[in-house]
Amino acid sequence: MTYHVPFLKKAYSDSYKLAGAELGVFEGEGAVRLCNQLQFSILYLVDPYLLHKGYDGYSGYDQAEWNNIEERMKKALHIDDTGIGVCNGQRVKHLKMMSVDAAKTIDDAALDFVYIDANHAYEYVKLDLETWYDKVKPGGWVMGHDWPYPTVQQAVNEFMAARNIHFHPDSGQLHGTHDWWFRR
Numbered sequence: 001m002t003y004h005v006p007f008l009k010k011a012y013s014d015s016y017k018l019a020g021a022e023l024g025v026f027e028g029e030g031a032v033r034l035c036n037q038l039q040f041s042i043l044y045l046v047d048p049y050l051l052h053k054g055y056d057g058y059s060g061y062d063q064a065e066w067n068n069i070e071e072r073m074k075k076a077l078h079i080d081d082t083g084i085g086v087c088n089g090q091r092v093k094h095l096k097m098m099s100v101d102a103a104k105t106i107d108d109a110a111l112d113f114v115y116i117d118a119n120h121a122y123e124y125v126k127l128d129l130e131t132w133y134d135k136v137k138p139g140g141w142v143m144g145h146d147w148p149y150p151t152v153q154q155a156v157n158e159f160m161a162a163r164n165i166h167f168h169p170d171s172g173q174l175h176g177t178h179d180w181w182f183r184r
């Protein structure tokens with residue numbers, strides 16, 4: 001269960017159309033939940049589905065398995081071969097690339113939130129924070145998953161300390177969940 005969804009639902013009115021990005025999509029379970037519960041002008045779904053050096057998540061999977069996972073994600077979110085889809089009435093776009101490269105395709109201050117759930121190694125979480133922070137509008141939300149990973153905690157804590165940012169009082173991990181977030 002991810003707790004950023006009810007938080008966003010509470011933070012925005014039902015008629016507001018969010019622009020958001022999920023970094024690391026896997027089979028699309030979290031993305032479908034976002035589409036089922038929130039309104040979007042656009043939800044960017046960033047995942048290369050690539051067996052690559054530097055990523056040890058799902059370490060037993062070969063490239064054929066990643067291709068299958070991508071297909072399952074596209075089916076779940078009704079995404080066609082151009083990468084565009086409509087899931088529960090919400091416009092989604094698959095960016096089949098590394099999160100650091102996908103950030104280059106998004107304007108600064110374009111998003112209401114980013115949800116970081118890609119490579120959980122320290123260097124990658126740090127890079128995701130550094131490259132995606134400016135993509136979020138001032139007042140928007142920088143969010144992520146898997147707070148129990150020491151690597152996630154280190155990268156997030158360092159990033160926030162350097163900028164004197166504090167967690168929102170409703171932030172998931174402060175209430176015992178695995179999601180965390182702070183205001184941009």
Ligand SMILES: C[S@@+](CC[C@H](N)C(=O)[O-])C[C@H]1O[C@@H](n2cnc3c(N)ncnc32)[C@H](O)[C@@H]1O
Binds near residue numbers: 030
């Ligand atoms: C923990 S899963 C994501 C789960 C998903 N957010 C959900 O709610 O079901 C991590 C995903 O991150 C992707 N990934 C790994 N490195 C990445 C990177 N550098 N940029 C974007 N995605 C990456 C993997 O392909 C994998 O599908």
